[in-house]
Amino acid sequence: MRKSLFAIGLLAAICSVQAQNVLIHVDDNATTYVSKGTLVYSGGGLQMRGTGKIENHGNFMVQGTSTDSFKTITTGNTDKTEATGGGNFVNSLNEPTAYSTYNTNNSAATPAYTYGQLFITGIPQANLTGIVDQEFRAVNHGTYQQIGLPFYDKTASTLSTELGKTFTNNRHSQNEILWNNNTNVVPQNFGTGYKIGIGLDGFAYYMLGGLGLNVSTVTRTLKGRPLTDIGTTTTLQGAGANVNFGTNGNALNQYNEKYYSYVQDEFETTPWSATYGKNVYQFGNPFLTNLDLSQIAKNEANGDGNYLTTIQGVRLEIAPNAVQTTSSGTVTSGGAAYKYIAFDASGNPMAGDYDYQIVRPLGTFVIKLRDNTAADQLNFGTLRRFNYYTRNSSTAYSVTANKNTTATYKQLGVIGLDVNGNEVARTYYVVYPDGTTGHSLTEARAQVTIDVSDVLGTYEEAPAGGIDPNYMSQYRLYINEANENTFKGKNIRLKNFDLNTIKSYKFEVRENGTPINDGVHTLSSGIGFYYKSQNGTVQPALQGAVVPVNGADYDLYYGEPSNVVLATNETKSPSRTVVVYNPGIENYVVRFDPNWKKADIEVYDMSGKLVITKKAVNTSTDFVIELDSKLKNSYVVKVVSDKGETVNTKILK
Structure with missing residues (x-):
C-alpha cells in the first residue's frame, strides 16, 4: 500500500500522477513549504514541474520502488539537466550563521543548527533525474576544504x-580538486571535466583547493542529482596494506611526493610504526541527510547492519584553518585540529568528542581500524538519520529512531577558555574497567595524540601515577585513558602550554557519552573526577564548573586521592622541550620550551660515546641534531637549560 503523509505549512497544487511512477506532483508556479521540525512522507515518487518548488526546512522522506522516480521537469515535460535545473527542491539552512556550532548529543537538547534533509530510498539511480539545491555553510578548513559531494553525474x-x-x-595550486585513494594512501587529481558520482563511489572523500574559497560567511548552494541508496556498501580492507612509506615516510607516491608531507595518524603514538597511516578509510557523506556513526561497530539484533569488528576510532570535524600547506607539504595543525571518538572491544563509543558523531550532509569522516583482516562492510544507507543526536543500540534502527543510554565509560573533558570565555583548546581523560594504564602500542583503545603546537594536553601516566618519564618527551595526549580500578585516586598530569591564552578551565563530565547534570560530581559508580593545581588542594570537577587557571600544571584524578604527595620526578613542572623528527629536513630537532633562553645539548650513542655537544644554543628556533641518516644507531639526547632544567630522551632509528 502506498502512503502519503503531510504535516507542512502550505500545500499547493500537489496531486497524484501514479501513471508516471510519481505519487506527488508539484506543478508549475506552485510552492510547497516544509517547516522546520516537520516530517513529510511519500510512499512513492516525487516530481516538480516548471517553477514548482519544495522549500524544505524540515525532513522529506521518499520511499519508493524500482519503478518510482524523483524528477524535476520543464513545462514541456522533459527532464531538466545540470545546465537548466535548480530551484525546484531546496534543502535550506535554518540557522545559517550557526554553522560552526555542533548540536549537543542529547534528545532533550534543542538543536542549535538545523537544516532541510532529503531521504530517498529504494529508487534506482537511473530514475533519480531531479536536481536538488543543497544550501551549504561550513568552517573554512584552510588550504584545502574537506568535503563530501553527494551527487551523481555532476561535472x-x-x-x-x-x-x-x-x-x-594544477596540482599544488590550492585551486585543484583532489579525492583520497584509501588503498594507495594518496590524494589523487580529480579533473574539472570529470563527473562526480561516476567512476568514483558516492562516498568519496574530496579536497577542494582553498585559495580564495569562502564557505563560512556566505551561504553557498550546490546543485545536482541525488545519489541512490542502492549499492552503497563498501568493504573496509586493504587501506595502505601494500604501501611502503619508507623510513620515516620518506618514500615517494605516484606524484613524487614524500608520504611524510601529508600522511598523519593521531591514533598511533609511535610515528611510522607498522600500522601508522594504514587501515585508514576516509569518506564523504554520500547523502542529503545526517549520518549516525555511533553504532557502526556494534553487533545489534535490530540495528543498522554495520559491525566493524576491528575499529579503533573515528576522526571527525576539522577545526577552522587547520589544513595548512608549507614547503614541507600539507598537513593539519596538530591533534586538536580534529574531533575524535574511540571505540571499545564491544563496539561502543567510549571516549572523545561525543557531540560530533552525527555527520552533516557534505561532511566527512575517517575510520581507523586496528588491522586489515576482517573485511567488514560499511552500509552508508542505513547510517542515515534525521535527528541531530545519536541512536542507542537498544533502539531499533530507523531514520527517525530515538536514543536511549547506558553507562560504562566515564570521561572528564577539560576545556581551555580565553579571557572572554571562548574555547581555545580541550583534552579528555577517560576511565573504564578494562582501560589500559600507561603506554601500550596494542592495548590502549582510547589514546589520541596531539601535536607539539597544541596548547593543552596530558602526559602518558606512570603505573603509580604522575608522568611516565620514558614518554614525557615523545608524545602528549588529546584523549588519555587509564584503568578505572587500578588507577583510581592516582594522578595524570594536565599541561597548559600557553598561560597567556588559556585563562580558565571548564569541566565537562560524561558517562557513556551522556553529560551528567550541571553542578553534579558523582557518577553511577559513586565516584567522580577531581583536579588539583600545582599548589592547590584537591577539588571535585563539577559538571559545567569554570575555574581560573592558577599555573601551567594540574593533576587530574578519577577517585579522590588518599595521598597527594607527588613522586620526586613530579615536584617540578615538566618542560615543553621535546626532541621530534622533522620530515621536512629528514632529521631530528630539539624544539625548546618558550620559557628557555639558552641551552646546552649533548648527544650520546648507545656505547656512551659523546657524538655531539653544543653550548649556549639559542632556543628561539629549533636545533637540528645532525645525525648520519645512513646509520641506524640509537642515541640519548640530553638538553639542559640556562636555569639547570634537564630533559633526557632517546632517538630510536
Whole structure:
C-alpha cells in the first residue's frame, strides 16, 4: 500500500500522477513549504514541474520502488539537466550563521543548527533525474576544504560557479580538486571535466583547493542529482596494506611526493610504526541527510547492519584553518585540529568528542581500524538519520529512531577558555574497567595524540601515577585513558602550554557519552573526577564548573586521592622541550620550551660515546641534531637549560 503523509505549512497544487511512477506532483508556479521540525512522507515518487518548488526546512522522506522516480521537469515535460535545473527542491539552512556550532548529543537538547534533509530510498539511480539545491555553510578548513559531494553525474567544473572560485587542474595550486585513494594512501587529481558520482563511489572523500574559497560567511548552494541508496556498501580492507612509506615516510607516491608531507595518524603514538597511516578509510557523506556513526561497530539484533569488528576510532570535524600547506607539504595543525571518538572491544563509543558523531550532509569522516583482516562492510544507507543526536543500540534502527543510554565509560573533558570565555583548546581523560594504564602500542583503545603546537594536553601516566618519564618527551595526549580500578585516586598530569591564552578551565563530565547534570560530581559508580593545581588542594570537577587557571600544571584524578604527595620526578613542572623528527629536513630537532633562553645539548650513542655537544644554543628556533641518516644507531639526547632544567630522551632509528 502506498502512503502519503503531510504535516507542512502550505500545500499547493500537489496531486497524484501514479501513471508516471510519481505519487506527488508539484506543478508549475506552485510552492510547497516544509517547516522546520516537520516530517513529510511519500510512499512513492516525487516530481516538480516548471517553477514548482519544495522549500524544505524540515525532513522529506521518499520511499519508493524500482519503478518510482524523483524528477524535476520543464513545462514541456522533459527532464531538466545540470545546465537548466535548480530551484525546484531546496534543502535550506535554518540557522545559517550557526554553522560552526555542533548540536549537543542529547534528545532533550534543542538543536542549535538545523537544516532541510532529503531521504530517498529504494529508487534506482537511473530514475533519480531531479536536481536538488543543497544550501551549504561550513568552517573554512584552510588550504584545502574537506568535503563530501553527494551527487551523481555532476561535472566538477560546476563547483566553480557554485562555490565562488575557479577550480583548475594544477596540482599544488590550492585551486585543484583532489579525492583520497584509501588503498594507495594518496590524494589523487580529480579533473574539472570529470563527473562526480561516476567512476568514483558516492562516498568519496574530496579536497577542494582553498585559495580564495569562502564557505563560512556566505551561504553557498550546490546543485545536482541525488545519489541512490542502492549499492552503497563498501568493504573496509586493504587501506595502505601494500604501501611502503619508507623510513620515516620518506618514500615517494605516484606524484613524487614524500608520504611524510601529508600522511598523519593521531591514533598511533609511535610515528611510522607498522600500522601508522594504514587501515585508514576516509569518506564523504554520500547523502542529503545526517549520518549516525555511533553504532557502526556494534553487533545489534535490530540495528543498522554495520559491525566493524576491528575499529579503533573515528576522526571527525576539522577545526577552522587547520589544513595548512608549507614547503614541507600539507598537513593539519596538530591533534586538536580534529574531533575524535574511540571505540571499545564491544563496539561502543567510549571516549572523545561525543557531540560530533552525527555527520552533516557534505561532511566527512575517517575510520581507523586496528588491522586489515576482517573485511567488514560499511552500509552508508542505513547510517542515515534525521535527528541531530545519536541512536542507542537498544533502539531499533530507523531514520527517525530515538536514543536511549547506558553507562560504562566515564570521561572528564577539560576545556581551555580565553579571557572572554571562548574555547581555545580541550583534552579528555577517560576511565573504564578494562582501560589500559600507561603506554601500550596494542592495548590502549582510547589514546589520541596531539601535536607539539597544541596548547593543552596530558602526559602518558606512570603505573603509580604522575608522568611516565620514558614518554614525557615523545608524545602528549588529546584523549588519555587509564584503568578505572587500578588507577583510581592516582594522578595524570594536565599541561597548559600557553598561560597567556588559556585563562580558565571548564569541566565537562560524561558517562557513556551522556553529560551528567550541571553542578553534579558523582557518577553511577559513586565516584567522580577531581583536579588539583600545582599548589592547590584537591577539588571535585563539577559538571559545567569554570575555574581560573592558577599555573601551567594540574593533576587530574578519577577517585579522590588518599595521598597527594607527588613522586620526586613530579615536584617540578615538566618542560615543553621535546626532541621530534622533522620530515621536512629528514632529521631530528630539539624544539625548546618558550620559557628557555639558552641551552646546552649533548648527544650520546648507545656505547656512551659523546657524538655531539653544543653550548649556549639559542632556543628561539629549533636545533637540528645532525645525525648520519645512513646509520641506524640509537642515541640519548640530553638538553639542559640556562636555569639547570634537564630533559633526557632517546632517538630510536
